[in-house]
Amino acid sequence: MDTRGVCALTLLLACVCPLICGASWMGLGLTSAGVPELPGCRGLSLSDHQRELCLRKPFLVPSLRDGARLAVAECQNQFRHERWNCSTSSEPPLFGYELTSGTKETAFIHAVMAAGLVHAITRTCSQGNVSECGCDARLQSGGSVTEGWHWGGCSDHIQYGTWFSRKFIDNLPKNSSARRESYTLSTMNQHNSEAGRQAIEQTMSTDCRCHGVSGSCAVRTCWRMMAPFERVGTYLKERYERSIQVPNQSRKKPRRKEQSRPVDKYQLVYLNKSPNYCVEDRRRGIAGTQGRRCNRASAGPDSCSLLCCGRGYNTRVERHVQRCECKFVWCCYVRCRRCESMNDMHTCK
Known part of the structure; x- marks a missing residue:
């Protein structure tokens, strides 16, 4: 890669402000197969607490990349037919205006990125690629053989992936966003990131394998599995369609349609109304629909x-x-x- 290409990649990875969105690692979702990847934490533009966590757990860097790419690809898949099609560009960087606009689209981006990280970390754990985590063995002692089934196999241990996603992305004190009376952009993003993590748990399924003579199903061994990420994306798209506008702490008076009652951790919330995305606006990173x-x-x-x-x-x-x-x-x-x-x-x- 020439000098200009290296500079462009560095700018891309450094472009997202960690104080506002808490996740400059999102830029990893745009790297292509032709771009060489530096080992460990080198070459990643991270906030101080993200770099510290990365240096403590460098074996998870490939999962960071996988999670970001998984999320960007699924965002573009879910919105491929919409006026806003989850477009990414380098000027303005990454998702452009939508990453910090406080709209429904901002809510989806933060939710799907947090979910992508949980999914990628958990998959790494279940495959036995790291020694720090593995399968979820808590269920294996449960079940009832007399009822014809028992827990076994390798259940996906989403607790570790969820913990890492919270630790890596969220940069605010832990609190109950469901009890908030008003939101800032940072607390809105934190709430939606948690909703993305909850989407992984909500879409998990129970798979079973039969055991018995001549193919009979006298006893079944069952385990819990994450859904394919496309199903997680569909789940979050449904939450996007039913997202709730909440009071903006920066406004003195709440607007009529803003939700004043508590919202639960599974819902997506937003502060500002979305533009129509019809006309190109390069300053804000809106591509428009001309030529689509x-x-x-x-x-x-x-x-x-x-x-x-x-x-x-x-x-x-x-x-x-x-x-x-x-x-x-x-x-x-x-x-x-x-x-x-x-x-x-x-x-x-």
Whole structure:
């Protein structure tokens, strides 16, 4: 990589203010396969308490990278058809305006990043890759053989992953956010990070394996497993859709729609109303929807009427070539036809 590339990567990793968002490690979610990774904690722009924790537990650095990448990819997957599509860029850095805007999108970002870290750390523990943690053995003595099942196997030990995520991301005194009367951006982010961690536990499932003669299920061994992260992302997207606006401590008078009663730890909360994301705003990192592909036949958020914000759309014919009607020919190759199709592609004006 040339000097400019190294400088750009350093700027990317250093861009997120740890005092505001508490997690400059988020930039790790954007590193590509072509970027060399420095061993240990070197090359990571971290806050003081994150660097101290990293130096004490350098064996978890690969999980930090995995958690960030997992979260960024799932954010983009969940919002791929929306006006805001969880876009990432280096100017403004990372998620741009949305990382510190206090909107519903900010809430989702912090929740999914915290969840991604729990998921990656827990998976590392369950795979036996580190000596400090492993499977959750607390359940193995439970269950009832007389009822035809017992706990066993390797249950995912999310307690360690949850502990590390709290220790690494949260930089505020521990408190009960559910009892708050008003929020700052920092306490809002802390609340949503905890909601992301709770999403891992809420989406866990119980898996069982049968034991018995000739395939009978006389006895089952059961264990607890984390859900695939896509299911966690879907869970958090549902919470995003039902997120609650809470009083902003910086405003003297709460707005009419702001939630004044306590909220629980599973809910996402936000301070400020989201923009419509229709028009590009480079200063705030809003990409706009011009040029985005839309679906003319859809009635959902990817429809041309909603995604294009009423500006209309352009249509062009796209030629698509692929192999088809493949047959195995003895011996020993596959013969295929070359099929062409013409499809309409619609993009927002």
